Amino acid sequence: MHRKPVIAANWKLNLSPTDAKAFLQRFLAQVPKLNERTLVFFPSAITLTTVIDGLRERPEIWVGVQNVHSEAQGAFTGENSVLMARDVGARVVLVGHSERRHVFGETDEMTTRKMSLIVQGRLTPLLCVGETLEEREAGRTAEVVERQLTAGLAELDAGQIAQILLAYEPVWAIGTGRTATPADASEIHGVLRQALVSRIGEKAAAGVPILYGGSVNRGNASQLLAASDVDGLLVGGASLDPDSWASIVRA
Template sequence: MSAPRRPVLAGNWKMNHGPSDTARFFADFLNRLAPADDRSVVFFPPAISFAAAREALQGRPDVRLGVQNVHWEASGAFTGELSVAMAKDAGAELVLVGHSERRHVFGETSDETAKKVRAVLDGGLVPVLCVGETLDERNAGRAEAVVAEQLAPVLSIIRPDEVAELVVAYEPVWAIGTGVTATPGDAASMHHAVRERLAQAFGREAADAVPVLYGGSVKPDNAAELMSQPGVDGVLVGGASLDPGGFAAICGAAG
């Protein structure tokens, strides 16, 4: 995913679609979306549905798979967790890290997201780092500061030669699952701020190679406008990615 940046269309299914629903989804979705090499389509199914997704995608290397979460340790007594090596062995190429629900529902800290990013990079997978502010933080004028605080621990543990392996997803917490979407201007402004932080840490050329996605109530009717904004390199889609027709339409809006 190095420069020139290709649009990234990512679907995070969260705790939806078991194995049977996963098979049905892809039977429909793949008929709606022709293979294309000018964009990256990625799904993050629940862990229990990963094998069904991988089976359904045989013969479609243009569609990639990731997992929704990993632990930073390689193995051990961590009931319910996945290691990076397990994810890679299952066929995952990417890992969501620091999703707002991991932060706000499960109490994950920015220091823990940094440890996960380090483990993902060391394991040869691509971390998709999620950052974003709450409504109270935005109303207090702290949106950019909050995102910078979430980025800082991660940027401090990445080597310059690893920056091209990073994907960042800006997902304002107040827009996730609420039906409220950041305005295209809001999205473009924060994406610019994220890339400036990357440039300060690693230089302009390295920063320009990092895809920065928008997430938060993305739908077929707003995806094209969001992705037309400067610096918005794709979308991380929640609810709308559960519908094969709707997500195919979103993927078709890229470019």
């Protein structure tokens, strides 16, 4: 099955609302509507509404949030909820990003809860999985990503699983300049695809896009996208410059 490539920009804690306005003006001038690809922006929570407003004339481009809390509401100062994200116009939610896991200490159990809330809230989760350098060198990559995937899918039924997005982002390659080779990415994407097949069957699993993330740039984007089972890219630093990002989405 041909899966429509998904090219996603994770701005992390970068680009203020003022910066985002200037970014979108320059970027949109270079990138006409791309029917053959799905583009997604993940701005910070404060910049979210600015980006949504800036893309009113480009509804084919999705906007998502970088995180939601694992509870629907309550006394959780500083957090944002699934319903709040949907209310302002977000369509996608990042879940289990390596920085949430390794900087903020999020557990597999929290990922399970967030995935359930997101699909119940009629948003699309982009579930991230990936191993550390230590885990990779110990030969545990497949074990780690399958465990993280299992946790993310634990409370979803087959129909809900078929609607998710998935990203493999090796922790050792994020922000380090080190990138998994296309062959590396294909191997682990194949592991993830088979795990999906065992859960929801071959036909449904074939429709789930699996993105690669980890030091993606305009120089390696084309090679990665050409690799088997690589259905898109989750891009960090290289998505902060509108010219660089325009090159990547056209790769």
